[in-house]
Amino acid sequence: MIALNKPLRPNITKLTTYLESVNESGWYTNFGPLHEQLTKRLEAYLGVKHLLLVANGTLAIQVACKTLNINSAITTPFSFVATTSALLWQGVNTAYSDINPQTYNLCPTALSNALAQDNSYDAVVATHICGNPCDVHEIQSVAEQYNKKIIYDAAHTFGVKLNGESILNFGDASTLSFHATKVFHTVEGGAVVFKNKADYEKAKQLINFGIKDGDELGEPGINAKLNEYQCAVGLTLLDDIEQVIKHRTALFNLYCSELKGVVKLQQWHSEASLNGIYVLIYIADEYLQHSIITALATENIQSRRYFTPSLDIAYSEQKNFGCNVSHTLTKGVICLPLHAYMTTEDVFQVTNLIKKTIQLTAVSS
Structure with a gap:
């Protein structure tokens, strides 16, 4: 049989070494040493800053929306269901604009026409379909014209570059999925890459119940952290x-x-x-x-x-x-x-x- 997809299998010897270190330390989650190591290695490999690991790609979209105060958005109708369901679950008022018939990505012209009809939306949420980058410069131009924030669903784009620069560096935030079906995975997992450091710091609090330094509580948050066992899988697979x-x-x-x-x-x-x-x-x-x-x-x-x-x-x-x-x-x-x-x-x-x-x-x- 030729399967549609087969998840990468981590080298069991390498993986076991990482897992043994977790058991020895007793630090299983809550921004542990493997979490910090994977974060740094991914930032270096992908060529990005302000990368925040999260529990899955759906939460990545939701955390990005919450961090950027997105209450309404125009998005693509041609994407995996999680792009929309993440928005709707978050209570984001969602609308659809059409795609380019050749690239399959959100069409900047259609987007501009949509915003000309209704400029009430906070943001644009566009998907890089199958790792194929959107026309990020045209979308940026439209967003600037109408004063909109941009979130890119970059679940498919691990390692993709545009003119030598990571595609994750475009927009106000880009979200990744590290689901087992992806090019790189942590079994379940994901990440958000933020343009601004302040947004990254806010999001890091939000995914830890909104807890600030010490025990001080800030804005209500959620538990969206990636645990050490999953980080071990990511570190193992990243080697190859x-x-x-x-x-x-x-x-x-x-x-x-x-x-x-x-x-x-x-x-x-x-x-x-x-x-x-x-x-x-x-x-x-x-x-x-x-x-x-x-x-x-x-x-x-x-x-x-x-x-x-x-x-x-x-x-x-x-x-x-x-x-x-x-x-x-x-x-x-x-x-x-x-x-x-x-x-x-x-x-x-x-x-x-x-x-x-x-x-x-x-x-x-």
């Missing part, structure tokens, strides 16, 4: 992350080479690096979609419809400013297998089967 990203990127490039001109592929930002987290294809014809998914499943190759339904349809009670592009894409996007344990032979098996199915479908029709 360069090789992992290099391999995944090679597989991604091979997919694109084999499928270019065969199916529609996501248009990548010309100035951005890759991390090989996901590969999406778009098939407009429903019969052909079904044929490809069925052919893959018959050969024990997993695939997934991603992301469906469009979030403005799933949460239809929320305002939207027209999301026709998202509606079209969610009806035809298929996510193909891609993970660190795949081989080039696996990619050829997937792509050859897709080509064969398209040819057979064309002949039968």
Whole structure:
């Protein structure tokens, strides 16, 4: 079987060494030594400052919103459900603006038109879909014009750079997911990278029940800390992350080479690096979609419809400013297998089967 995804398995010898150190110290959570070590190593590796580890990527979005005093936001309808559910759970008044049909990211022109209609929102929450950076400069220009804060859902963008700079350095905050399905993980976990140090310090209090130095209580907070056992997994996996990203990127490039001109592929930002987290294809014809998914499943190759339904349809009670592009894409996007344990032979098996199915479908029709 070729699995859609396989989480990275930490080296058990290295991991055990870290876990033994936790047991010896008896410091299992609450900003322990492994937490501080992972924070520093991630800041150095990613090229960022003010990185705050949290318990998961959903909490990362919620903590960013709470820290930046976001009560209302315009976001993308084309993303994993957590982007929206995190906002709604937090009580953020949420609306949707459409995406670019080539990049699949929030469209700056559509965003500008939406804000021209209704300028009451506090912020923009945009997702870098499949690690493909948004047009951050255009979104920044729109945000400045309308005086909005920006949060980037960067769950897919571990290690991605734009013109040599970490994509996490754009906006007022960027959130990461370290879920087991991601390029880098801590089993469950996440992080927020803040532009400003003051926001980072406020957020660090908020994720520890709002406790200030000593026992003084400040603004009500929550418990969103990452524990030492999970940090141990992160430290173990971080040792080999360069090789992992290099391999995944090679597989991604091979997919694109084999499928270019065969199916529609996501248009990548010309100035951005890759991390090989996901590969999406778009098939407009429903019969052909079904044929490809069925052919893959018959050969024990997993695939997934991603992301469906469009979030403005799933949460239809929320305002939207027209999301026709998202509606079209969610009806035809298929996510193909891609993970660190795949081989080039696996990619050829997937792509050859897709080509064969398209040819057979064309002949039968």
